[in-house]
Amino acid sequence: MTRRIAIIGGGITGLATAALLADRGDEVTVLEALDDVGGRAGSWEKDGFRFDTGPSWYLMPEVFDHFFALLGTTAAEQLDLVRLDPAYRVYHEGESEPFDVVSGRDAAVAAFEARESGAGENLATYLDSAGEIYDLAVSRFLYDPYISLKGLTHPDVLSKLGTLLPLLLRPLSTHVEKRFADPVLRQVLGYPAVFLGGSPYDAPSLYHLMSHLDLDDGVLYPRGGFVQIIRAIARLAEERGAVIRTGSRVERIITVGDVATGVRLADGTRIEADHVISTADMHHTETALLPRELRSRSDAWWDKRVPSFGALLILLGVEGELPELEHHTLLFTKDWKANFDAIFGAEHAGAIPDPASLYVCRPSATDDDVAPAGHENLFVLVPMPAAPELGHGGVDGAGDPAIEAAADAVIAQIASWTGVADLADRVRVRRTISPGDFAADFGSFRGGALGLAHTLGQSAMFRPGLRSKVDGLLYAGQTVLPGVGLPMCLISAELVVKLLDGDVSTGRLPEPLASER
Known part of the structure; x- marks a missing residue:
């Protein structure tokens, strides 16, 4: 029988789940609150610069290979991968x-x-x-x-x-x-x-x-950026009949008793479904989309969870070339432990470490399509406390003063440590994103950048599972099994499909034979 599936969230997990279920013949609708798909793996453009706004390391290639094989294709057919x-x-x-x-x-x-x-x-x-x-x-x-x-x-x-x-x-x-x-x-x-x-x-x-x-x-890189992964999976889902609706914020999961029967959108539209799959953060799903009595976990349980670090993201379009930076560049402080204590300590300082251990991605080192000729594209990630109260980012310095001041300090640090003294003067495009934005845009638990951190108590069998106490509702994505990162999100999608099919095996789904493709 064809199953009606409503998927909350058009990030990589939601799109991958949609592709796998639509390939099985299910009637799938993906509901994304924002105006474009991708979620944390999003994309932003300004003045000829195009930025990935999230993941930028292509690791665990065999997980991508397996996912695409389930859909009768290959990573090589869908992506132009380059070894760094x-x-x-x-x-x-x-x-x-x-x-x-x-x-x-x-x-x-x-x-x-x-x-x-x-x-x-x-x-x-x-x-x-x-x-x-x-x-x-x-x-x-x-x-x-x-x-x-x-x-x-x-x-x-x-x-x-x-x-x-x-x-x-x-x-x-x-x-x-x-x-x-x-x-x-x-x-x-x-x-x-x-x-x-x-x-x-x-x-x-x-x-x-x-x-x-x-x-x-x-380490690999998909030419055109990580948005190409999102576009490929969305394309595969739609080719198999899935419907992807952007600008469609889910306001409530509709329940009859303790059974999920669909979702209600912010504009009042109701979508009936035999199964609802939420790929939004589990905390947001339970606290914002369900009544208290149908939540699988209590406030006290969530109070004991450890969110991932928060993140200050700085997107910079820079005039001129920056050979001092590789495609991936890391800046490490001497007192590394103090950095992590400031971010994760019970009594964190409530501010971004200064100096900070940070990461810079320069995709323009590999890709001609992410910046105008002779210019550079920089994505900077600075781990910081998961504290939305520290403020929001903005475009061209329009974020909250504390966030923009921190970004100024980070730009100065990169300039000093890498020998690019005039870096700040060469910035032509700038955008900051902070934990306040992660909380507002993605319903991120405490503003964390990556869901729940992988501590011992939040890994493997100790991580939240995919089943809800609400019949017909399943969870997927980085706050549940198996964890954070694009490969883990693809596996989470596969786990949901297995559970819907009554498959509780501990291995991968079998890939179709070449003759079956």
């Missing part, structure tokens, strides 16, 4: 020369060894472990909806308990510090915790598996 070399550049506070991080086992080992005697051999061992745990995670953890303990009792998992338990119980920072002395190498190996919305001082060392991705596998 170097993978990224690091500037360390107080050092005049940057450290370029390269991908590929031999090259990465040599680069580490050149910086610290013995670090090359240690990295090889570290990456052996990272690869082994990554393979186990993909095969046994990430595609598990955790409806039962079946996956956790698989022989592959049980045989690795002696390895897994210590990795779960000690933080990533400790795991790295025992093996490497050089502060920059420690930061390179600890930084993946930021991809997970957290701190290396809190994230379990199990997540050292992330280093397998950038150091062993490599």
